[in-house]
Amino acid sequence: MKMFDLSGRVAIVTGGNGGIGLGMASGLAEAGADVVIVGRNTDKNASAVATIEAAGGKAMAVETDVCNEAAVARMVETVVAERGAIHILVNNAGTSVRKRPEDLTLEDWHHVLDTNLTSAFLCSNACYPHMKAAGGGKILNNGSMLSLFGSPWGAAYGASKGGIMQYTRSQAAAWAADNIQVNCYLPGWINTELTVGARKYAPDLEAKVTARTPAGRWGEPQDLAGLAVYLASPASDFLTGTAIPIDGGFSIGI
Numbered sequence: 001m002k003m004f005d006l007s008g009r010v011a012i013v014t015g016g017n018g019g020i021g022l023g024m025a026s027g028l029a030e031a032g033a034d035v036v037i038v039g040r041n042t043d044k045n046a047s048a049v050a051t052i053e054a055a056g057g058k059a060m061a062v063e064t065d066v067c068n069e070a071a072v073a074r075m076v077e078t079v080v081a082e083r084g085a086i087h088i089l090v091n092n093a094g095t096s097v098r099k100r101p102e103d104l105t106l107e108d109w110h111h112v113l114d115t116n117l118t119s120a121f122l123c124s125n126a127c128y129p130h131m132k133a134a135g136g137g138k139i140l141n142n143g144s145m146l147s148l149f150g151s152p153w154g155a156a157y158g159a160s161k162g163g164i165m166q167y168t169r170s171q172a173a174a175w176a177a178d179n180i181q182v183n184c185y186l187p188g189w190i191n192t193e194l195t196v197g198a199r200k201y202a203p204d205l206e207a208k209v210t211a212r213t214p215a216g217r218w219g220e221p222q223d224l225a226g227l228a229v230y231l232a233s234p235a236s237d238f239l240t241g242t243a244i245p246i247d248g249g250f251s252i253g254i
């Protein structure tokens, strides 16, 4: 098999209907993968499939709330029934509640932890037997700069993103023997609906992030495409359990 060739590989991307997830899904499809878009919004799902197909890729969508165990099980059954196998899982779906720690409600906390962390647990465990049956697989977990740093506005979000980095290491240690590599990617500041929301709260965020980022700009969803292909392809077969910043140097800049 060629190093970056994903032909014949079935790739599930949660939250693949927009933002970072669509950037990664498009990269995987361009490398030959048969992509499955997973999200709740039917229109956004259909539009993401159309975008990938218009670029010459292969895609389908399965409407799913990734916080719901039964829905995740149904989604995985559908993918296996329609595509025959699962080789790649990108646990990308995520959300944020921007409040100081003392203002977060228990509902906020569960909403963020369920969406960002528990969903990865549910999707990974549902896919694991199929990856094992296929002789191996690749799991990509979405972290954040808040896997590394703290923020007064990110207590629940940071807990979920620190948690997923550690969860990645345990998954990687457990499933290496099954030829399943599990890695976490830590995006810096990327232009998406999520960060449009953050910029409404903090009008100086745009300039502050640009000033601190050695690359001198915010990231775009397509900046994630190459890393997605690498982490999903045979090129990364000896790489597992890592947490890779993809941030224009934000995490090493001063």
Ligand code: NDP
Residues within 6 Å of the ligand: 014, 015, 016, 017, 018, 019, 020, 021, 038, 039, 040, 041, 042, 044, 064, 065, 066, 067, 092, 093, 094, 095, 115, 116, 142, 143, 144, 145, 186, 187, 188, 189, 190, 191, 192, 193, 194, 195
């Ligand atoms: P978007 O808001 O554009 O995308 C979020 C995606 O998650 C959507 O596709 C949404 O689809 C999906 N989603 C949310 N909740 C659920 C759910 N319960 N079930 C299924 N899908 C769900 O934001 P981003 O692209 O920015 O975020 C993607 C990931 O990247 C998140 O994990 C985020 O934390 C992370 N990230 C983003 C950064 C940035 O700067 N943008 C930086 C670091 C990390 P739908 O609503 O249709 O369900």
